[in-house]
Amino acid sequence: MSRIVIVSNRTPGKGPAAGGLAVALRKVLADREGFWFGWSGKLTDQPSTEARIEDIDGLEVAQIDLTRDDHHAYYAGFSNSILWPSFHLRLDLATIESHWYEGYRRVNAQFAKALAPLLKPDDIVWVHDYHLIPLARELRNLGAKNRIGFYLHIPFPTADALYAIPHHEELMRDLSRYDLVGFQARRDVAAFTEFAEHQAPSTFGGHKAKAIDFSGTAVEAFPIGSDPEAFAKLSVSPAATKMIHRMHRALGDQRLVLGVDRLDYSKGLPQRVEAYEKLLANNSRLRRQVHMLQVAPPSRDTIKEYQETSDTLDAICGRVMGQFAEPDWQPLTYVKRAYGQPSLAGLYRLARVCLVTPLRDGMNLVAHEFIGAQDPEDPGVLILSRFAGAAEIFPEALLVNPFDTDETAEALRIALDMPLDERRDRWRALMDAAMAHNVDDWAVEFLDGLAPDAMAETRPSRDMLYLASVA
Numbered sequence: 001m002s003r004i005v006i007v008s009n010r011t012p013g014k015g016p017a018a019g020g021l022a023v024a025l026r027k028v029l030a031d032r033e034g035f036w037f038g039w040s041g042k043l044t045d046q047p048s049t050e051a052r053i054e055d056i057d058g059l060e061v062a063q064i065d066l067t068r069d070d071h072h073a074y075y076a077g078f079s080n081s082i083l084w085p086s087f088h089l090r091l092d093l094a095t096i097e098s099h100w101y102e103g104y105r106r107v108n109a110q111f112a113k114a115l116a117p118l119l120k121p122d123d124i125v126w127v128h129d130y131h132l133i134p135l136a137r138e139l140r141n142l143g144a145k146n147r148i149g150f151y152l153h154i155p156f157p158t159a160d161a162l163y164a165i166p167h168h169e170e171l172m173r174d175l176s177r178y179d180l181v182g183f184q185a186r187r188d189v190a191a192f193t194e195f196a197e198h199q200a201p202s203t204f205g206g207h208k209a210k211a212i213d214f215s216g217t218a219v220e221a222f223p224i225g226s227d228p229e230a231f232a233k234l235s236v237s238p239a240a241t242k243m244i245h246r247m248h249r250a251l252g253d254q255r256l257v258l259g260v261d262r263l264d265y266s267k268g269l270p271q272r273v274e275a276y277e278k279l280l281a282n283n284s285r286l287r288r289q290v291h292m293l294q295v296a297p298p299s300r301d302t303i304k305e306y307q308e309t310s311d312t313l314d315a316i317c318g319r320v321m322g323q324f325a326e327p328d329w330q331p332l333t334y335v336k337r338a339y340g341q342p343s344l345a346g347l348y349r350l351a352r353v354c355l356v357t358p359l360r361d362g363m364n365l366v367a368h369e370f371i372g373a374q375d376p377e378d379p380g381v382l383i384l385s386r387f388a389g390a391a392e393i394f395p396e397a398l399l400v401n402p403f404d405t406d407e408t409a410e411a412l413r414i415a416l417d418m419p420l421d422e423r424r425d426r427w428r429a430l431m432d433a434a435m436a437h438n439v440d441d442w443a444v445e446f447l448d449g450l451a452p453d454a455m456a457e458t459r460p461s462r463d464m465l466y467l468a469s470v471a
């Protein structure tokens with residue numbers, strides 16, 4: 001059986017894996033031979049030319065160091081100040097410094113140079129996320145003939161946002177060098193197809209780029225999931241129960257409205273707190289009856305737009321406190337740090353409502369984890385943005401437009417007043433969908449699609465899209 005080589009910007013660290021994805025991919029590598037390849041987390045004066053191979057908790061991990069300048073241009077620059085905002089349709093927050101592209105390409109070339117000598121001819125290579133779009137082309141330039149797949153963990157942009165990205169045409173050409181490109185949601189496949197079928201308009205000078213041939217690239221939605229049954233177990237573990245007791249002591253009979261997100265402008269945090277503010281303003285009976293807890297660990301905090309989001313959130317939370325707090329009652333708690341999964345599982349289980357209201361999101365695994373952690377006899381209600389990939393698989397959540405804070409405030413009221421029978425019925429359907437989309441099946445399906453004989457075997461039977469050459 002072929003080895004599996006997983007490539008991502010960050011590699012799994014020592015100790016228990018933090019996220020469902022890391023757990024699932026570890027499982028892939030426990031069942032099959034292979035290794036994980038990525039950045040070591042170290043910044044050095046000289047870039048590594050060879051990878052260091054380490055055994056991390058039984059997993060073979062090959063890592064390279066990056067120089068500080070390259071890392072800045074590749075990670076904070078091109079990946080997170082250009083690709084991230086553009087893919088999330090926030091061109092207003094993008095910083096278009098096209099010279100970062102050189103660092104982005106240099107790091108991808110460095111990844112390829114260090115990875116290529118480790119590859120055997122029949123290894124299957126699975127590349128993750130927007131940091132590494134050019135990797136297949138760089139590997140192919142070095143002679144790699146392996147099956148190479150790419151999975152995007154964030155949304156794919158609409159054509160207009162794509163055109164605003166410097167060198168977007170080259171990036172699309174890079175994608176055409178993968179055998180399989182996987183997206184989170186059908187909307188992402190549609191956006192990609194829209195570009196592939198019509199391609200970029202000519203740029204200044206009337207120059208028309210040669211059309212890209214996608215005929216060798218299969219494109220499909222593989223909605224990622226979590227391990228809802230593991231979360232169900234975790235939610236009754238001693239650590240989760242400890243958190244539940246702690247919160248019971250603090251909250252008494254108040255119902256908990258919970259949000260858990262990285263502190264990122266795509267998560268719609270200011271709009272969410274504003275919706276909660278409207279709930280309290282419109283429904284005075286709910287004051288002292290509810291409490292909002294927003295957990296928001298800081299993220300990418302060297303980037304100005306992230307600092308500004310953090311400041312905006314501080315101001316809005318302060319405003320809500322100033323308006324509604326009493327000497328003996330606080331409407332909300334805002335915690336800017338990360339919690340382990342057992343504590344989060346306890347918070348999810350206790351919450352009457354979970355607000356997952358990103359302005360745009362690839363999937364959003366908080367929604368999956370919240371569902372997994374519910375008490376089937378007394379489940380909470382999920383309020384979900386219709387712009388999260390998760391909305392395609394969880395229609396029984398209360399779906400909202402997160403930009404419309406009146407609508408989210410009303411959804412909050414409905415959720416808090418929802419009768420137990422309806423909460424149970426909705427949760428059952430959500431749990432069935434979460435189990436049908438579990439992360440183990442996700443990994444197996446992607447790798448089945450990437451297997452050497454997959455193209456021939458799957459073409460007539462599976463719902464994969466092969467884009468005809470338009471050259």
Ligand code: F6P
Pocket residue numbers: 010129153154299300362
């Ligand atoms: O959602 C995309 C993603 O890159 C995840 O894969 C990752 O866990 C998260 O964003 C955090 O990103 P960073 O590595 O920049 O902290």
